[in-house]
Amino acid sequence: xxxxxxxxxxxxxxxxxxxxxxxxxxxxxxxxxxxxxxxxxxxxxxxxxxxxxxxxxxxxxxxxxxxxxxxxxxxxxxxxxxxxxxxxxxxxxxxxxxxxxxxxxxxxxxxxxxxxxxxx
Numbered sequence: 001x002x003x004x005x006x007x008x009x010x011x012x013x014x015x016x017x018x019x020x021x022x023x024x025x026x027x028x029x030x031x032x033x034x035x036x037x038x039x040x041x042x043x044x045x046x047x048x049x050x051x052x053x054x055x056x057x058x059x060x061x062x063x064x065x066x067x068x069x070x071x072x073x074x075x076x077x078x079x080x081x082x083x084x085x086x087x088x089x090x091x092x093x094x095x096x097x098x099x100x101x102x103x104x105x106x107x108x109x110x111x112x113x114x115x116x117x118x119x120x
Contacts (some may be wrong), residue, residue: 004047012043056119059103060094066110067092081105 019040022033029035057065067077074088083102090096091106098106103117 004043004050006047008043009047012040012047015040016044057116058094059097059117059119060092062112062116063088063106063110064092066106066112070110072110077106077109080109
């Protein structure tokens, strides 16, 4: 695909808004509106990947988000994996990175994938 211009991107966004009411889960994949919606979506995705890349979360952000999702305190996590609360705070603040052993425990306890923890 050639480089997508800002004008093409803006057109695609507008066209998606127009097409959305015409397409639902029951619309056949070969319907002209469904096909156009897919094409316009591809334009938007291509432009946004280039101009608005999403950075991978840091280890600190992963731990913080997982704690919030699980409604778990740093103290609870510390007790669960056998480290001090101040150590968990070091991880959450980004002052320290967990060892491989602790990272494994964090993944298991918080449900973080090892790939995400490793930044893959």
